Amino acid sequence: MTRHIITVTVNGTLYTREMDARKLLSDFIREDLGLTGTHLGCEHGQCGTCTILFNGVSMKSCLLLATQADGAKIMTVEGLAKDGVLHPLQESFWEHHGLQCGFCTPGMLMNALYFLTVNPRPTDLEIRRGIAGNLCRCTGYVNIVKAIKAAAEKMAQNKGA
Amino acid sequence: MKPAPFDYYAPSTLEEVLALLGQHGDEAKLLAGGQSLMPLINMRLARPAVLVDINRLPGLDYIREDDGMIAIGALTRHASVASSNVLKKSCPMLPHAAQFVGDLQVRNRGTFGGSIAHADPASEFCAVVYTLGGEIVARHAGGSRVIPVEEFFEAPLTTALTPREIATEVRVARIKGAAWSFRGIAPRFGDFVLAGVGIALDFDGEGRCGACRVGMFGVGPTPLRAYKAEQSCVGNRLDEKLIVELAELAATEADPSSDVHASAGYRRELLRWLVGWNLRNASRKHQEEMK
CATH class of the missing domain: 3.30.390.50 (CO dehydrogenase flavoprotein, C-terminal domain)
Structure with a gap:
């Protein structure tokens, strides 16, 4: 098996690491970088809880190889809060009870973050379709949809201010 | 849920890709978006000895009108198909179908060429190209050939592509009128x-x-x-x-x-x-x- 050295920016920090070809990006983020906010559910692209931003776009990190991230800019859930202040999405999930066990939350947050960049004022149906790749087995999604909608309004206000 | 070992190459030219395919034949798999291949590899339903990652190939991400057909580069992401103004005007069935392909994350990474080459019988993109008519451009070390879509899909997950070929472009017929x-x-x-x-x-x-x-x-x-x-x-x-x-x-x-x-x-x-x-x-x- 080939080994590879990559240089990757994660949440603004530059890392250089060596790994086996078969190392998944999700495992690299958790095991090699110690960023365990990114969760692993199914590890075959069904549950979406390992969703990260890869060069600004939401992707499932279990379907990427770590070697493919060479030169990429990655953002994980740890990159959301700034100086101890929660991101509007995180605040809204808190306020609207958008999580129960919290296992799906990192993926929900990262996919919602990307979704709101392409659709800043979504309808409920658009939100539901936007998060179709993220499974939640607790909430029934109602409060997650409410939280994302509230975050959209907050983020639009922040932008206008 | 961890892949079996493999060798990994990420060439930056088509010539290197073709040389690797020539060398490794059916031991090798092309990795494009990986939204179908990586689940199979993670579950070890697929155990290729060599992965040839084509994501670093330049010039394969495009949608353009060409001789009355629409030419789509193999590395065009589903999200680009969904939002393409060329397609919305000349082949609206494709962006319409794109919204039903996978989910947001899958559409951000999955590629049009990968979807066609994977040949899932339930694939929306395969269905649209097959319905409207089209052809697949395949390159191999000795040259290239154009495969009519009617001859391309042979069985579930099986196409006319040989292990030493790569699909570089898919051409689909325009839709005239609104019907x-x-x-x-x-x-x-x-x-x-x-x-x-x-x-x-x-x-x-x-x-x-x-x-x-x-x-x-x-x-x-x-x-x-x-x-x-x-x-x-x-x-x-x-x-x-x-x-x-x-x-x-x-x-x-x-x-x-x-x-x-x-x-x-x-x-x-x-x-x-x-x-x-x-x-x-x-x-x-x-x-x-x-x-």
């Missing part, structure tokens, strides 16, 4: 369809059907055309009696199988309903355009 319709039925939004239908129709000045294409997917080992239904349509007015006949005819041309999701009979029933719905929808869109 098209596309719909599948899936257990959940974005999931694999139980049955799906795409239709493109021409009408003459008298309101009679001209050329007609009826494509079916999820109801056979490959995408299918309902050729008998297409022939029965030509030269006739699309009234309710004819629509019911065409739906019956198309259902006899499908080849569905039973699995845990649905029986063959249920899939055929869905197909019959979908052909009717799509014919009515295409006809309504045509009439609205004529007003």
Whole structure:
């Protein structure tokens, strides 16, 4: 098996690491970088809880190889809060009870973050379709949809201010 | 849920890709978006000895009009297909179908060429290209060839591509006029369809059907055309009696199988309903355009 050295920016920090070809990006983020906010559910692209931003776009990190991230800019859930202040999405999930066990939350947050960049004022149906790749087995999604909608309004206000 | 060991290469030229394929043959797999291949590798249902990652190849991400067809580069992401203004104008069935492919994250990474080369019988993109007509450009170390879509899909997940070839471009026919319709039925939004239908129709000045294409997917080992239904349509007015006949005819041309999701009979029933719905929808869109 080939080994590879990559240089990757994660949440603004530059890392250089060596790994086996078969190392998944999700495992690299958790095991090699110690960023365990990114969760692993199914590890075959069904549950979406390992969703990260890869060069600004939401992707499932279990379907990427770590070697493919060479030169990429990655953002994980740890990159959301700034100086101890929660991101509007995180605040809204808190306020609207958008999580129960919290296992799906990192993926929900990262996919919602990307979704709101392409659709800043979504309808409920658009939100539901936007998060179709993220499974939640607790909430029934109602409060997650409410939280994302509230975050959209907050983020639009922040932008206008 | 961890891949078996493999060697990994990420060449930056097509020549290197072709050399690697020439060297490793069917030991090697091309890795494009990986939204179908990586799950198979993670579950060790696929254990390629060599992965050739083509994501660093330049110049394969484009959508352009070319000789009356639309040429789509193999590395064009599904999200680009969904939002392409060229496609919305000249081949609106493709961006329409794109919204049903996977989910947001999958559409951000998955590639059009990968989807066609994977040849899932329930694939929306395979179905649209098969329905409208098109061709696949394949490169190998010795040159290239153009494969008509009718000869491309051979069986589930099996195409006419040899292990030493790479699909670099997919060309799909334009849609003239508004008379098209596309719909599948899936257990959940974005999931694999139980049955799906795409239709493109021409009408003459008298309101009679001209050329007609009826494509079916999820109801056979490959995408299918309902050729008998297409022939029965030509030269006739699309009234309710004819629509019911065409739906019956198309259902006899499908080849569905039973699995845990649905029986063959249920899939055929869905197909019959979908052909009717799509014919009515295409006809309504045509009439609205004529007003």
